[in-house]
Amino acid sequence: MLPAYITNASAVLSGGKRPMDHGLHLGKNRVLGAGKTYEGLFGGCSAGILCGLLQQLYSGSFGYFPQFITVLLALSFGAILGDLAGSFLKRRFGLKSGAPVPVLDQLDFVAGAWLLLFCFAREWFIRNFSMDVILTVVIITPILHLLTNYIGFKLGMKSVPW
Ligand code: CTP
Ligand code: MG
Secondary structure, eight states: OHHHHHHHHHHHHTOOSOBTTTTOEETTEESSOTTOBHHHHHHHHHHHHHHHHHHHHHHOTTOSTTHHHHHHHHHHHHHHHHHHHHHHHHHHTTOOTTOOOTTHHHHHHHHHHHHHHHHHOHHHHHHHOOHHHHHHHHHHHHHHHHHHHHHHHHTTSOSSOO
16 A cells, blocks of 8 residues: 555645646536645655555565556556545535545545556455455554644644644
């Protein structure tokens, strides 16, 4: 899961000012909101993929060539996609950027990564994500997420601690 975690955290660190929805609205609300930027997309994905390549070099965690490339792309782009889907949903419910939605805020990126893995690297996904691994990730991720976001907030990188 590390590449997905790094993608998610680096998107926050590299968050810039070019919103991916280009300021467009769907009904009364923004499509995604000001908190989803191109800088976050590119910064997040490149950091996540770089992390994954280092892991691959070190321990071959993601299978053989060319499969490991698909796995890494699914983990990083899936994390971003899940986060975007979470924001899209929040905006449809009229929630402003930064409004907290427990569980969704912490696990949307995990769901995105798993969905892309399931679609594009199913064999690797099933081999590596047994029920106990999935349960562990679902329990540990919100704790890690809240902890790192609180640190980001204290360092002035996030406007809210969640
Ligand atoms: N960020 C970004 N691009 C992304 C994800 C995050 O630029 N794809 C940056 C933004 O500066 C954002 C911050 O990281 O404000 C925190 O991310 P997140 O909590 O996901 O967004 P929120 O601002 O809380 O908005 P939302 O309610 O849509 O989750
Ligand atoms: Mg948020």
